[in-house]
Amino acid sequence: MHPNVWNIAYSTAPNKPQPPPQPQQQQASLISNASTPRQVNIKMNDISNIPETDTSRRRICLKLLFFLLCCLCVVGAGVVPALVITFLASQNSGITTTTIPSTTVTVTCATGLSQTSSGTCVNTQIDFNNCGSVGYVCSSNYTSCSTGLCSSTPAVALSGAIPVPGFGGSISVDDQTVTVVFPLSITLYNYSSNSITVSSNGVLCLGSCSSAYSNTVLPSSSFGGATVFGFWDDLYITSGSSQSVYYAVSGTAPNRITTFEFYESHFGASTQYYHFQIIFYENLPNIVKCLYFETYDGGASATIGVQQSGSGPSMTYSYNNASVSYNTTVTFDTSAGTYSG
Structure with missing residues (x-):
């Protein structure tokens, strides 16, 4: 723990040597009784000299934990679904699945007729709305479809x-x-x-x-x-x-x-x-x-x-x-x- 910037008390052992006084520093009164706390004066410009070792270590640990958590998330994203699928497959192993084939209905048109997309049969030789080919509509200028061509007959x-x-x-x-x-x-x-x-x-x-x-x-x-x-x-x-x-x-x-x-x-x-x-x-x-x-x-x-x-x-x-x-x-x-x- 860092000492209080202004006043920090230490519990010191008996006969512990004290640092020599610094030049131009006023010597503090020392009490010979070892059990009595002592006071130390610290200059303001000494604050920058406080070590940051513990804070740096804490930051490194947090980064390492975050990295490990990310790794676990990436690994889990692939492993968990696989485990779920395996579990579900084991649960359904005794179930028999029956596939019903789809049925396609094919319309057979009589000779001369063509099949439309809706499955109906039309005569493209005479059908006004399917004249010549399915979907071709004659304009109002004509009255009929004759031999696959729009006509006035x-x-x-x-x-x-x-x-x-x-x-x-x-x-x-x-x-x-x-x-x-x-x-x-x-x-x-x-x-x-x-x-x-x-x-x-x-x-x-x-x-x-x-x-x-x-x-x-x-x-x-x-x-x-x-x-x-x-x-x-x-x-x-x-x-x-x-x-x-x-x-x-x-x-x-x-x-x-x-x-x-x-x-x-x-x-x-x-x-x-x-x-x-x-x-x-x-x-x-x-x-x-x-x-x-x-x-x-x-x-x-x-x-x-x-x-x-x-x-x-x-x-x-x-x-x-x-x-x-x-x-x-x-x-x-x-x-x-x-x-x-």
């Missing part, structure tokens, strides 16, 4: 339209039939079938069919079984356009709707459009509806009606009569033998 109205195989595209179609098989049956005149034959001349057949282009009065012996004459005329599918016959099934059982959409022109006149739908309802058997968007001559050379067989019975809405204009709807009830429109 009529647009296909059917959502999710699937082209009848072999109809449309790069080959023109004239007087041909194609059979399409569906996941549900269509009922007409109490006859049900999931196999429908499509004639390019505006006719649908549940039985035997014909590609005859020259229309006649009903019943027609050219067609056997239940038949719908949506617009029996000499129709033509022009190549290099969106013209074709399309179909789609919408809704869920037992309320599904099967729709055929005819988008064609007249033979020898590619800009004379004939655009209409033939619709069947799963929950309304024996009923068929025909919806007309555009018919160039209104049906002046066409037959519109239904028949049960080549010998009848049958119902005729019009024969060689311009009776269907834009948005005309004709509904046939083959069970009751009536129609409206």
Whole structure:
């Protein structure tokens, strides 16, 4: 311990020699009794001579302790997590982990359709919002998408339209039939079938069919079984356009709707459009509806009606009569033998 700057008492042993007096220093009175404390006078300029050995050692010790603490922190940062992981692993050693593989759903689109990022299928040849490629939208200057190009021709109205195989595209179609098989049956005149034959001349057949282009009065012996004459005329599918016959099934059982959409022109006149739908309802058997968007001559050379067989019975809405204009709807009830429109 350092002595008090002004007055410091020492307990000295007997006969301990005292330092000789310094020059010009006034000698203090000494008491011969060894047990009596003595007084020592110290000059102010002697304060700088007080040793600092103990303070320096304390500073060195503190620095050393701080260094060791830092080392422990660095080592602990790596060792502690490892110990925790090892402990947790030992605790879970008896647990069995089951990994459930993820399932990726792949949508298979029908021929002529493309898959979008959302998993839906679109026809880029006729889809106004996916014209030519998925995501390309035609501007308001156009009314439709035809063969993948924005066009001013009529647009296909059917959502999710699937082209009848072999109809449309790069080959023109004239007087041909194609059979399409569906996941549900269509009922007409109490006859049900999931196999429908499509004639390019505006006719649908549940039985035997014909590609005859020259229309006649009903019943027609050219067609056997239940038949719908949506617009029996000499129709033509022009190549290099969106013209074709399309179909789609919408809704869920037992309320599904099967729709055929005819988008064609007249033979020898590619800009004379004939655009209409033939619709069947799963929950309304024996009923068929025909919806007309555009018919160039209104049906002046066409037959519109239904028949049960080549010998009848049958119902005729019009024969060689311009009776269907834009948005005309004709509904046939083959069970009751009536129609409206």
